[in-house]
Amino acid sequence: MSDSYQQRLLNVIPGGAHTYSRGFDQFPSNAPDILERAEGAYTFDVDGRRYLDYGMALRSVGIGYAEPEVNAAAAKYMGFGNNLTRPSLIELEAAELFVQAIPSVDMVKFTKNGSTAVSAAVKLARAATGRELIARCVDHPFFSFDDWFIGSTNIPKGVPQPVIDQTKIFSYNQIETLEALIDRYPNDIACVVLEASTLAHPGPSRDVDGETFLHDVQRLCKKHGIVFVLDEMITGFRWAEQGAQDYYGISPDLCTFGKAMANGFSVAAVGGKRELMQLGSIELEGQERVFLLSTTHGAEMSGLGAFVATYRFMQQHDVIPHYWSYGDRLIGLLNQVAEKQGVVSVFQAGGVPCSPFYMFRDCSQASSAELRTLFMQEMFKEGVMMPWIALCYRMGQDELELTETAVSKAFSMVARAMSTGVDGLLQGPVVKPVFRTFN
Template sequence: MTAGFARSNALQDRLHRLVPGGAHTFAKGSDQYPEGMAPVLVGGSGARVRDVDGNTYVEYGMGMRAVTLGHGYRPVVDAVRAVLDDGLSFSRPTELELAAAEDFLRLVPGADMVKFGKNASDATSAAVRLARAATGRDLVAYCHDHPYFSSQDWFVGSLPIRAGVPETTRGLARSFPYNDLDAVRELLETDRGRVACVILEPATSLCEPEPGYLEGLRALCDEHGTVLVFDETITGFRWSEHGAQGLYGVTPDLSTWGKAMGNGFPISAIAGKRELMELGGLATDRERVFLLSSTHGAETVSLAAFRAVVRAYAETDPIGVMERQGAALAAGVAEVARAEGVEQFLDTAGRPSCLVFRTRDADGNPSQPMRTLFLAETLQRGVLGQSYVISAAHTDDDVARTVDAVRGALPAYRKALETGQPERLFAGRPVAPAHRSLAAPRRL
């Protein structure tokens, strides 16, 4: 059991006074954790992290899916240290930029050119801008089953938390469900000649493409002269080092990358066909596109980290490890849930390398109070994470410790199901959706 959260709570209060929301990412906010149980971390190694109160946890989520090789992964750290003494940012490109681009394009054979940035949100927005410029069209079609594409207005206007986004901007987006070709066909017919791009994640933790779906999207976009964009922010280096496009054998016009590219170091990319990408270059007679232009887009530290990640994927099998350990974790959680008789109300789902856990009430409905109770019980037992997204650093012992924590949490979970009153078993208010329009129900 943990030693408590007194110092974490004190530091979180100070964070709320200085940082809007108390964190720099919605998913890291204290409102995503049980009240009074939001650890403030000081560091980690592999899949273990420690907080300011001296508690140690098996961590899941791993930097919101950005860390696939483990915290402090030595080859990446050594590669970064090797470039530090020579400076980070310069007034001209470095040889490292060329080497990193060559590494990337060897991994993604469907892409001819690549440009690096710092976060995938900028990369997806650059892809939308490029598609609009190439087609002369304004509308963007995005998959509404995929929760997040960008922090820029073209997408934020579709979220519940959209204050400050002009109504005119909101009107330029169209949405469609995943795995429904007819819906995309109807959308493209209804707005014939107006849709610049179709953007989606080629797969998610809970949704694999049905046979022919991605191929059908490719054909529809070709028919309508629409740019097909795959958001590989999560699938890249988690489904495959070649991206989901390599795994499923469908090549988009553009793809965007981030997260695990740098094993936690900040790096992203937009990549694609030369005839599109060169609109942001110098070998074009058309009006140029402001593609990506960033002071820190090609600083040496993150490029060195990326190259070390590429080597790690070539020399070891991180994806295979994530798949095996994720499958073992899912099996262990299922076993203890069955033993406690709650398997219909608590389970894991999704691709083994990107698992989520699902919490339901006695009526079988998704439940934030039940989720809060489960988080509180497992946090107390040394497991940190809003999902079970795993890394190649998770050992057999980490998985066993997690299953033990779930086993220990289940008597309280079963009691909550029997009484219908989970709120009596944890302190404070339940966790709340991250992208809600008001601070309530977790207003300070």
């Protein structure tokens, strides 16, 4: 099997893919090693097998794969040269649209990856405050491939110790953990970095009736001169048209977007309050320079054209309400079938309806990678790829029905595994966490 796609991938690409969450260790052994194309809510492998795709390219596609209007916009700007020697018209249009769309944003810089956007926010915060420490939320899985974040995970190899020491952690919905950090490092924390929500809405504020944990974070930041960075990579253009910041009624100092904002084209953004963003300006006479996101491909016209087209499509077609209603029905369906098949003691679907999650637990209530692998394996047999749940606009009634049929079969296998164990049912190795210190 030395010439299998997997071998060939591993031979020339470290990890066999350009994102660790696409790696072979993240999928059951019957998952296709390689894919050829995708359209709408479906992905096709090289043998033409079709999968309903709940991975949605790591949440980078929100409308559906190869959406004609978005692709046409990208193609138009490819025809215009794709990248010019001075700023392009579409660059201005995209920036003005973004600033008008997101309430807290006065200025924006585009880039190609979310990681660079979040790292740019961190740099601005450090430049603005003259402080070095970063407080990042420990319950949120990923902010950046850069050292400031990776040094605070269990894969710190290659990150200098002083950089590791500069990132501190606090817990979501536990404002006292952020307070404790501020008490311990008064006047040293440049920024707080977190997502608005991942698995559940923010809990109630400790201090003010009717407000949330996010308001407490905002208040603490303001009081202590800390820059509040909200990472909207996933929540932006999904929770609400104006971002989760609008949904929850907060106003971060800086915020970052990416993922599905251009329906699969590579566009990410850092934006925020003018006094911070303009530290990267060049027209303010005598101001000390901050070198903020200067990249050759940052304003690639096809991507920015795709962003504008994606945004307009979202407005015209009620894409965001669709996420909420489809997600709500999907969560209900998964839990109902789980009940019917007798697997509720190990399975749960839930979360914020526009971005549901599912999880398997073992008898000690720890997350069960064995059952998750078995479930994914059985779902693949039924033509459904569900490594996690990312929704798109092109999922509708047919896709819900396909999911129901697949899940019923997958859960009957899970029920069997609950009495016999997964041995003999699993065709290959159990999936592993991306964040682990050793292979």
